[in-house]
Amino acid sequence: MPNEDKSTMFLRFPLSTRIEHWVLAVDFTILAITGFAQLYNTLSVSIWFTGVVGGIENVRVIHHICAIIMVFQSIIHLGVILYRSNLHLTKLHMMPTLEDAYNAFQAFFNNIGFIKEKPKEGRYTFAEKAEYWALIWGTVIMVVSGLMMWNPVATAKILPGEAIPAAKAAHGGEAILAVLAIIVWHLYFVLIKHFNRSMYNGYVSVEDLAREHPLELADIKAGLHHTEVHPETLTRYYRFILPQYVALSIMLLGGFFFFITFEDTTVIPSEPFEHTAVFSPVESDHSDMKAIQIIEESARFAGFSWETGIVCILESNCVGCHGSAAFGDVDLGLYESTIGSRTVIPGDPDASPLIRKVGAGDHHGLLSEMELQIVRAWITNGAPRTPEEIEIVIVEEEEPEIEEPVESVQPDETLPSELEEPDEPVEETISAPTYTWESDISDIIQNKCGSCHVNMTMGGVDLSSLASAMSVIDPGNPDGSPLVTKVASGDHNNATFSSTELEKVRHWILNGVH
Numbered sequence: 001m002p003n004e005d006k007s008t009m010f011l012r013f014p015l016s017t018r019i020e021h022w023v024l025a026v027d028f029t030i031l032a033i034t035g036f037a038q039l040y041n042t043l044s045v046s047i048w049f050t051g052v053v054g055g056i057e058n059v060r061v062i063h064h065i066c067a068i069i070m071v072f073q074s075i076i077h078l079g080v081i082l083y084r085s086n087l088h089l090t091k092l093h094m095m096p097t098l099e100d101a102y103n104a105f106q107a108f109f110n111n112i113g114f115i116k117e118k119p120k121e122g123r124y125t126f127a128e129k130a131e132y133w134a135l136i137w138g139t140v141i142m143v144v145s146g147l148m149m150w151n152p153v154a155t156a157k158i159l160p161g162e163a164i165p166a167a168k169a170a171h172g173g174e175a176i177l178a179v180l181a182i183i184v185w186h187l188y189f190v191l192i193k194h195f196n197r198s199m200y201n202g203y204v205s206v207e208d209l210a211r212e213h214p215l216e217l218a219d220i221k222a223g224l225h226h227t228e229v230h231p232e233t234l235t236r237y238y239r240f241i242l243p244q245y246v247a248l249s250i251m252l253l254g255g256f257f258f259f260i261t262f263e264d265t266t267v268i269p270s271e272p273f274e275h276t277a278v279f280s281p282v283e284s285d286h287s288d289m290k291a292i293q294i295i296e297e298s299a300r301f302a303g304f305s306w307e308t309g310i311v312c313i314l315e316s317n318c319v320g321c322h323g324s325a326a327f328g329d330v331d332l333g334l335y336e337s338t339i340g341s342r343t344v345i346p347g348d349p350d351a352s353p354l355i356r357k358v359g360a361g362d363h364h365g366l367l368s369e370m371e372l373q374i375v376r377a378w379i380t381n382g383a384p385r386t387p388e389e390i391e392i393v394i395v396e397e398e399e400p401e402i403e404e405p406v407e408s409v410q411p412d413e414t415l416p417s418e419l420e421e422p423d424e425p426v427e428e429t430i431s432a433p434t435y436t437w438e439s440d441i442s443d444i445i446q447n448k449c450g451s452c453h454v455n456m457t458m459g460g461v462d463l464s465s466l467a468s469a470m471s472v473i474d475p476g477n478p479d480g481s482p483l484v485t486k487v488a489s490g491d492h493n494n495a496t497f498s499s500t501e502l503e504k505v506r507h508w509i510l511n512g513v514h
Contacts, residue, residue: 034063100126122215145171309499346383
């Protein structure tokens with residue numbers, strides 16, 4: 001308001017405070033947009049926004065960068081408070097008092113007409129204080145819960161696994177509450193009820209000050225708002241307060257960056273998910289061997305049920321988005337939801353959205369070729385839930401083919417043995433393929449166990465080489481090998497082998513470990 005007489009205006013917010021406010025406003029807005037695009041990712045506006053920024057990974061990167069900015073700003077804000085309060089440049093006006101509670105009751109009864117007089121308040125009203133401390137409390141919740149989701153592997157090493165979905169619920173709920181508070185409360189009071197220009201030009205008129213902050217106006221007229229910095233106070237600040245603040249800031253920032261960077265697998269998507277197209281030809285010297293291996297594995301795929309393999313595949317690849325706090329209406333952690341939502345159509349894999357979405361190659365979660373083959377075979381076989389259902393299907397289809405030849409050749413005593421002999425090597429090939437540490441097992445161990453038992457050898461178990469891995473392997477006895485029993489129990493902290501990977505490791509140990 002340059003045309004108004006400065007004698008009727010008072011500086012309410014200096015330039016540094018206004019810059020701090022607008023950096024927070026922009027950062028908060030971007031965090032809200034990118035956060036809701038992930039929370040409600042099936043909405044058309046979220047899909048459009050995700051496409052504009054180049055994909056869900058870019059949305060997450062932007063969200064993480066803004067989160068880092070908010071952490072920096074919070075630490076800087078703490079330093080500004082320490083500086084101003086210790087040098088007595090300002091009082092701690094934002095600290096709540098009992099008088100604020102009285103003012104809140106008086107304002108309430110004034111709004112409903114029981115009291116004619118509004119409460120007389122100082123530099124900040126009780127409503128402004130409540131909003132400020134809601135921001136502080138909300139920032140703490142968002143930073144803590146956000147870090148837990150940013151690096152769930154590290155979180156699971158410290159807290160129970162249930163803490164991660166709890167953090168997700170708290171993060172999303174607090175985000176909704178914060179956005180509603182800004183729109184319904186803050187914007188209404190500063191833009192609609194009365195347009196407050198002080199955060200734009202820094203100044204407030206005498207009339208506005210007398211109406212909203214009469215006690216501050218009285219202090220200004222009495223000359224109580226002017227303070228002088230004494231040399232002793234300045235010396236104390238630089239000798240004691242500032243070094244303590246710097247040390248605390250370094251500790252907070254160091255801990256923050258260590259937590260979000262030391263576990264790469266939770267920040268950077270794995271290579272196959274981002275660069276490997278589904279059903280793309282394998283351009284390597286082992287392509288023929290891999291194709292034969294896939295065919296051999298497919299012979300056993302009909303034996304998978306929901307409880308004995310399929311749910312493990314979906315939990316590893318899909319439940320992060322389509323789990324208990326599902327994006328959309330599909331919970332792929334539950335059999336009833338997967339079948340009831342028609343995401344899987346038993347007996348018809350090509351019509352099942354689960355296959356069509358993943359098979360297209362552009363969905364956020366991608367199954368490996370082997371996993372996709374298993375899921376297709378499971379759906380083709382009727383999408384059985386339990387192993388008992390599989391046995392019924394297989395017995396009805398295969399019993400006539402096995403029993404009829406045996407009955408027809410019983411008179412000849414030599415033929416049954418000749419018929420049985422070819423079955424044995426075929427069964428051995430299917431049930432116990434030849435896997436080796438170098439070509440098959442090492443990659444599984446590196447991907448699923450490497451973060452704890454290779455780079456960081458926890459529990460005294462080093463799985464970086466075959467020789468060191470023998471401490472948890474009993475050749476020929478997978479059920480007696482801790483490597484299998486720990487993972488198969490389902491309660492190991494971080495190792496989540498798919499059913500196919502676990503089967504490979506079991507067969508490798510059963511064959512004697514090569």
